[in-house]
Amino acid sequence: MGDDALVLSHRLGEWAGHAPVLEEEVALANIALDLLGQARVLLSMAGDEDELAYLREERAFRNLQLVEQPGGDFAHTIARQLYFSTYQHLLYADLAAGDGPFAPLAAKAVKEVAYHRDHAEQWTLRLGDGTDVSHERMRLACAELWRFTGEMFQPVEGLDADWAGMEQAWLESIGAVLGRATLSVPEGPRTGAWSAGAGRQGLHTESFGRMLAEMQHLHRSHPGASW
Amino acid sequence: MATAAAHRTAATSAYGAQDTADTAAYERAFDAAVAADERIEPRDWMPDAYRATLVRQIAQHAHSEIIGMQPEANWITRAPSLRRKAILMAKVQDEAGHGLYLYSAAETLGTGRDELLDKLHSGRQKYSSIFNYPTLTWADVGAIGWLVDGAAITNQVPLCRCSYGPYARAMVRVCKEESFHQRQGYELLLALSKGTPEQHAMAQDAVNRWWWPSLMMFGPPDDESQHSAQSMAWKIKRHSNDELRQRFVDICVPQAESLGLTLPDPDLRWNEERGHHDFGAIDWTEFWEVLKGNGPCNEQRITQRRRAHDEGAWVREAAAAYAAKRSGATGPGGTATGPGGTEGAQA
Numbered sequence: 253m254g255d256d257a258l259v260l261s262h263r264l265g266e267w268a269g270h271a272p273v274l275e276e277e278v279a280l281a282n283i284a285l286d287l288l289g290q291a292r293v294l295l296s297m298a299g300d301e302d303e304l305a306y307l308r309e310e311r312a313f314r315n316l317q318l319v320e321q322p323g324g325d326f327a328h329t330i331a332r333q334l335y336f337s338t339y340q341h342l343l344y345a346d347l348a349a350g351d352g353p354f355a356p357l358a359a360k361a362v363k364e365v366a367y368h369r370d371h372a373e374q375w376t377l378r379l380g381d382g383t384d385v386s387h388e389r390m391r392l393a394c395a396e397l398w399r400f401t402g403e404m405f406q407p408v409e410g411l412d413a414d415w416a417g418m419e420q421a422w423l424e425s426i427g428a429v430l431g432r433a434t435l436s437v438p439e440g441p442r443t444g445a446w447s448a449g450a451g452r453q454g455l456h457t458e459s460f461g462r463m464l465a466e467m468q469h470l471h472r473s474h475p476g477a478s479w
Numbered sequence: 480m481a482t483a484a485a486h487r488t489a490a491t492s493a494y495g496a497q498d499t500a501d502t503a504a505y506e507r508a509f510d511a512a513v514a515a516d517e518r519i520e521p522r523d524w525m526p527d528a529y530r531a532t533l534v535r536q537i538a539q540h541a542h543s544e545i546i547g548m549q550p551e552a553n554w555i556t557r558a559p560s561l562r563r564k565a566i567l568m569a570k571v572q573d574e575a576g577h578g579l580y581l582y583s584a585a586e587t588l589g590t591g592r593d594e595l596l597d598k599l600h601s602g603r604q605k606y607s608s609i610f611n612y613p614t615l616t617w618a619d620v621g622a623i624g625w626l627v628d629g630a631a632i633t634n635q636v637p638l639c640r641c642s643y644g645p646y647a648r649a650m651v652r653v654c655k656e657e658s659f660h661q662r663q664g665y666e667l668l669l670a671l672s673k674g675t676p677e678q679h680a681m682a683q684d685a686v687n688r689w690w691w692p693s694l695m696m697f698g699p700p701d702d703e704s705q706h707s708a709q710s711m712a713w714k715i716k717r718h719s720n721d722e723l724r725q726r727f728v729d730i731c732v733p734q735a736e737s738l739g740l741t742l743p744d745p746d747l748r749w750n751e752e753r754g755h756h757d758f759g760a761i762d763w764t765e766f767w768e769v770l771k772g773n774g775p776c777n778e779q780r781i782t783q784r785r786r787a788h789d790e791g792a793w794v795r796e797a798a799a800a801y802a803a804k805r806s807g808a809t810g811p812g813g814t815a816t817g818p819g820g821t822e823g824a825q826a
Contacts, residue, residue, distance in 0.1 A: 285565060325790075
């Protein structure tokens with residue numbers, strides 16, 4: 253969960269200075285900051301946040317392949333956000349309702365994620381039901397990321413959640429939003445032989461290594477330094 | 480107070496009545512309001528040149544905030560710790576927010592954000608010359624916070640008392656956040672300066688490169704500043720460029736000492752008689768070159784800004800088309816957009 257938040261936050265940070273409108277500079281940075289905050293809490297529960305973020309190799313990261321997908325155009329960013337924040341909202345709501353070690357964090361974060369989800373849904377509607385160009389771009393983005401969505405509901409060791417129930421709720425929610433956005437639910441498998449549970453096992457897509465190289469290079473260039 | 484009342488009355492009755500006698504009366508009321516340190520508000524009468532000067536200055540200020548995101552955003556993906564990354568992201572986000580406040584302030588003068596952005600993109604309006612310098616190391620992020628934001632605050636704090644109300648109020652909010660950024664920049668440099676020898680050298684190198692460009696942020700010397708006299712008479716500006724520059728140098732010298740860093744000026748020394756620091760000559764040739772578009776990053780900054788705008792056009796068009804469909808559809812499905820739907824286009 254910490255790796256998901258860390259990696260997606262990084263990807264959103266790449267938008268700074270490149271967003272289509274100033275309001276989105278603010279919104280995307282805001283979401284990135286929320287996720288980074290969650291990542292810091294979660295990584296700190298597992299050890300030293302900077303050691304975990306900056307000194308692990310690609311094969312040791314456990315994030316979903318979905319969140320490491322490069323930004324692409326704004327539609328890809330929104331589709332990635334829609335898929336992930338819907339999932340994250342369900343997961344945090346589930347964890348917040350329990351009394352496990354993640355309940356306190358989840359209770360706080362679920363409010364942030366509700367906002368992320370709303371933001372992604374609103375933009376899915378605007379792009380899907382906007383112009384012909386935006387409709388086509390949104391359709392393409394949703395279809396291209398679809399194969400990474402099955403991984404989210406592979407049970408995670410140590411996380412006691414209703415995975416099957418969440419998957420059902422996710423499918424219903426995404427179906428409803430895409431429907432309102434005049435888009436259809438993408439066809440094709442939600443997991444491939446390779447992508448099912450792969451990120452969770454440290455098997456990533458090719459762009460992830462370059463993302464880590466950029467993220468880690470300065471920290472690794474000065475071993476032991478404090479910042 | 481009487482002057483303000485007279486001024487407002489003159490302004491409200493101004494519509495439609497354009498004869499010269501009235502104009503002279505409005506001018507007197509305006510001058511009296513400015514002289515009495517009262518705030519001019521959007522619906523008040525104001526001289527055309529006052530309006531034009533404010534539009535130019537506020538727009539340039541807004542443009543500086545959004546172009547200024549680039550040199551710092553350049554390091555977001557490489558920030559060396561998660562804490563620093565969070566601080567930097569928050570700062571760049573604040574800058575976008577400052578840009579929004581300032582465009583709103585400019586809009587109260589009868590212009591539009593799209594029009595102003597268009598002028599920025601076509602080079603008809605400027606942004607601060609400082610953002611045409613590159614961020615080459617992580618320490619540059621600290622130097623920008625300490626020196627560039629420090630210079631900006633020195634410039635902007637007096638603007639909190641500027642005669643135009645919306646601008647003054649925007650500055651109050653902006654200055655609070657800027658001084659926070661400045662402290663963070665100072666603290667970043669301090670961590671480097673007290674860190675490893677490599678980190679210390681990185682900090683010193685950044686200060687060496689940013690010091691002179693920061694002094695140039697106060698603008699040309701007083702005898703070459705074309706807008707100064709009028710702006711001071713209108714109380715848009717409260718102090719001259721050289722006064723503010725001197726104030727900034729006097730603030731920075733002890734801060735540099737406590738940072739354990741030196742300022743790259745062999746002529747910098749305390750002058751007992753003046754009660755100020757003397758400092759060396761600024762390279763005004765470089766300043767004018769950068770202003771003319773020949774700085775290290777002018778081309779790159781404006782190209783990136785234009786590209787973000789152009790590549791985002793389809794997104795803004797989608798938002799507008801969606802909003803138009805919603806406002807047209809008042810049938811039973813009208814609530815289908817859910818909460819926030821009526822807020823319409825964020826564009």
